[in-house]
Amino acid sequence: MQRLIAGILVAAVVHGYVGAAEAPVSSQFKPGAWKLQRGSSNEVLVLGTAHLSQLPKTFDPANLSLLMDRLASWQPKAIAIEALSGPQCAFMRAYPERYADTVKTYCWDTAPAASATGLDVPAATAQVDRLLAAWPSAPSAAQRRKLASLFLAAGERASATVQWLRLSAEERHAGDGLNDQLVEILEKLRSKRNEDYLIAAQLAARCGHERVYPMDDHTSDFDVADEKAYGAAIMKAWDNSYSAARKRQDDALRADLATPAGVLAMYRAHNAAGAAEQVLHADFGAALEEPSPQHFGRTYVGAWETRNLRMASNIREAMSARPGGRMLVIVGASHKGYLEAYLDQMQDARIISTDAILRAE
Secondary structure, eight states, rough: OOHHHHHHHHHHHHHHHHHHHSSSTTTTTOOHHHHHHHHEEEEEEEEEEGGGGGGGGTGGHHHGHHHHHHHTTOOSSEEEEEOHHHHHHHHHOOOHHHHHHHHHHHHHOOOHHHHHHOHHHHHHHHHHHHHHHTTOSSSOHHHHHHHHHHHTTTTOOHHHHHHHHHOOOOGOBBOOOOBHHHHHHHHHHHHOOOOOOOOOHHHHTTTTTTTTTOOOOTOOOOTEEEEEEEHHHHHHHOOSSSHHHHHHHHHHHOOOOOSSHHHHHHHHTTTTTTTHHIIIIIIIIHHHHHOOOTTTHHHHHHHHHHHHHHHHHHHHHHHTTSOOOOEEEEEHHHHHHHHHHHHSTTTTEEEEEEEEEEEEO
């Protein structure tokens, strides 16, 4: 296989040189303009969301029902979430000097699952892959409990929750790799105020999926020598009329979440055509131009763009395993415009607008 790939790459390079001799290389080359002509392209629906943990405490998750119905009607075949994978967290734990804070903030403690299963993240991840490769069409409850325990050991708590939700209530108990502590964790995750669980895991179970796909990336995280000055510079950049308008809009939307229609209206606003431009003017565009001699804003934007590029590559990789599928990406609203722009450069990816799905009644 390696020889075949090497031969293809050599042929591509040679072909490129021939083409270059025949015609000048265009500075406007856009790979995304060359889309799949035969068969069904991969479809990507990027749903920008508020982080549910930051909504008012009065927010009732039951009011997500209308949004969930709309998303289910699109019939996604896979769901990607803004979470770090178990393998990336394992990688970061090997570099505590750079990533200690990132691990503390974004990575789950897999020790309880490792104790119950006897597996570390790499071993559990390998077992998950082997199980899913031979997964039956009608798995037993014991098989689902086993897979849930492996997902927990692999650092994939949202996917473990999918398996837990696919069990009937009477089958949600210890056994087959799950001890009482892991059962308690899964029960808490079912109602955790986080879109990975209240939207993605619930929707995945409803649509008959076996897992969700963590696609976030924090390998571009960095330490700043002067955190106080850095923070002050970014906050000053954010002090602009676009940020003020965005805050007023968010405050108004969050004051009207008492009904499913109000929640759907919030999602329409976060995914509206002009929302990405508003984010750019309020946040990253403003930061790019901030005047500090240390170029704090440019460093901030560089890390943000790198993160989104790596997120896009993770989404693209997940799509590659099942060509012609439908991928729903659930991500913080500020990421939506960036991910759509980056993914639209892919030759086998077609961006689907959220407009029809989120339309008003």
